[in-house]
Amino acid sequence: MAVLLEDIIQSVELWLKLIRKPQPYVDPNLDPVLLVPGIAGSILQAVDASNGREERVWVRIFGADYKFRTKLWSRFDPSTGKTVSLDPKTNIRVPDERYGLHAIDVLDPDMVIGRDCVCYYHDMIVEMIKWGFQEGKTLFGFGYDFRQSNRFHETLERLAAKVEFIYNASGGKKINIISHSMGGLLVKCFMCLHSDIFEKYVKSWVAIAAPFQGAPGYVTSTFLNGMSFVDGWEQNFFISKWSMHQLLIECPSIYELMACPNFHWQHMPVLEIWREKQDTDGDSHIVLESFTPSESTYIFQEALSDNTASNNMHGNDSDWVGVPGDCYGSEEMPVTELQEMQFCLPTYVCVDGDGTVPAESARGDGLKAEARVGVPGEHRGILCDHHVFRILKHWLNADSDPYYNPLNDYVILPTTFKMDSLQEKGVSVTSLKEEWEIISPDDNETDRKPCMGTISLSDQSLGAEARATLIVHPQSEGKQQVQLNAISVSVDA
Incomplete structure (x- = not known):
């Protein structure tokens, strides 16, 4: 009887555990984190000044292009340094629900497919909550109007x-x-222009894929x-x-x-154009022209000179003069007039990066960064890479592995795999060739030999024998190549 009662008690306890909602894990020892997105990484709401009605204009799928053009198209006002909507009744607001996380989480919450x-x-938000972060206590977001200058x-x-606010909400913990x-x-910019506030409230800063010296080809x-921020079939329903082009050429942030032309580039990004030109005799020649950072602005102005919707090319700080990293046209299909570049698909010249x-x-x-890690x-x-999550978890003191060091971490990427088999007169021969790249921090021992x-x-019982050769090459630019060549021979009994 006692055994049966014990079984009943255990069953009831199990039932109570099943019906009770699981409580999320919260680590009270974590310092607060603020997530700051990049360009076009914040939800934008259009507010009608006449009646206060709001609607999401970035990002949305249904009626996206129409709402974008009527509500978000803008002009730059040099007297105020602000980009304002062409519609005088429209003001742009960034939502602040969920302590700022709503605006930078899923940019179109209504979208289900894709x-x-x-x-x-x-x-990243989902992952950090698993680590013990809590919205409004140790996890916050900062969305912003990305049309404006930084x-x-x-x-x-x-x-x-x-x-x-975060400092006070977390009980005086630095961010x-x-x-x-x-x-x-x-x-x-915040660190430089508000250095006193930054020093008072900020503990550390992790910059992921930041274009500190520009993003030439992309821009x-x-x-x-x-x-385009969407690839594949979704483009048909998107802006x-x-x-997007008509908006961004009026936005200081894109400039x-x-x-930066004053940066000492190891591989100077240039604008290359295959052009068809005529000499004094009227003969056509195909030439490849290259333009430096300071020369590229003229090309932009000429290429966009017939842009009737918006042709205001305004400058910024002289340190940010344009320099692309693209090639337009080809030797077989050169560019005749610069205005044709708007209808050409470029090929990237600068590809070392993400x-x-x-x-x-x-x-x-x-x-003077504490660490720089290439992933x-x-x-x-x-932003959804689990190797990045592993590094962030360590830097944020959310892990329990005291021996993990991101600087000694590495990623193994398979680059080549080839296997051939041959069978003849009872003898089977199999050859295998495989290569990997180990991504890890550079070392200074560049003179080592492979x-x-x-x-x-x-x-002997199977009548088989195998031999393999393994070659490990010296590390170069954060990559180390490993080659494996193997061959096996077996004889049928």
């Missing part, structure tokens, strides 16, 4: 108020800031061809590249993403 394309910090005083004042892409420029194609920001631009922060990945995709070793195995 939702991944509009997720920004979503995966030095725009209203944005920086909002950010100053945000970090002070860890994580920024992505252009958000890194915003944070750096150039944006100026001349527009920008057109031309509509601040142009490459497809948007060159690696040396991301490393060119000009600061292979795509510009937006890096290391080679051999492995031999045999099994």
Whole structure:
């Protein structure tokens, strides 16, 4: 009888556990984190000044292009330094629900199919909550009007108020800031122009894929061809590249993403154009022209000279004169008039990086960083990369592994795999060739020679023997190549 009662008690306890909602894990020892997105990484609401009605204009799928053109198309006002909507009755507001996280989580919460394309910090937020972070206590977001300059005083004042609020909400704990892409420029402007507030409230700053020295190829194609944030079939329901183009050429922020010509580039990004020209005799010649950072602005102005919707090419700080990293036209199909460049698809010249920001631009922060870690990945995709999560978890003191060091971490990427088999007269021969790249921090031992070793195995009962040669090449630019060549021979009994 006692055994039966014990079984009943255990069953009831199990039932209570099942019906009770699981409580999320919260670590009270964590310092607060503020997430800052890049360009186009914040939800924008259009507010009708006449009746106060709000509707989301970025990002949305249904009626996206029409609402974008009627509510978000803007002009730059040089007297105030602010970009304002062409519709005088429309004001743009960034939502602040969920302590700022709503605006930078899923940019179109109504989208169900293909939702991944509009997720920004979503995966990172989910992951950090698993680590013990709590919305409104230790996890916050800062969305902003990305049309404005990263030095725009209203944005920086909002950010100053945000970090002070977080400091007080977390009980006087200093803040860890994580920024992505252009958000890194915003944070750096805040650090320089509000250094007292930054020093008082900020503990650390992690900049992910920040274009500190510009994103040349990406910005150039944006100026001349527009920008698309969605790939694949979703583009048919999204904002057109031309509509985005008309907005961005009036936004100071996009000019601040142009490459800095005063930076000592190891691989200078240039604008290359295959052009058809005629000599004095009227004969046509195909030439490849290259333009330096300071020369590229003229090309932009000429290429956009017939842009009737908006042709205001305004400058910024002289340190941010345009320099693209693209090639337009080809030797077989050259560009005749510069205005044709708006209808050409460029090929990228600068490809060392994440497809948007060159690696040396991301490393060119000009600061005494505690650590710089290179992670292979795509510009937006890096925000949901589990290797990045592992590093952040350690830097934020959310892990329990005292021996983990991101500087000694590495990623193994398979690059080549080839296997051939041959069977003849009872003898089977199999050859295998495989290569990997180990992504890890650079070392200073550049004079080392490749290391080679051999492995031999045999099994007399099976009549088989195998031999392998392993070659480990010296590390170069954060990559180490490993080659394996193996062959096995077996005889049928």
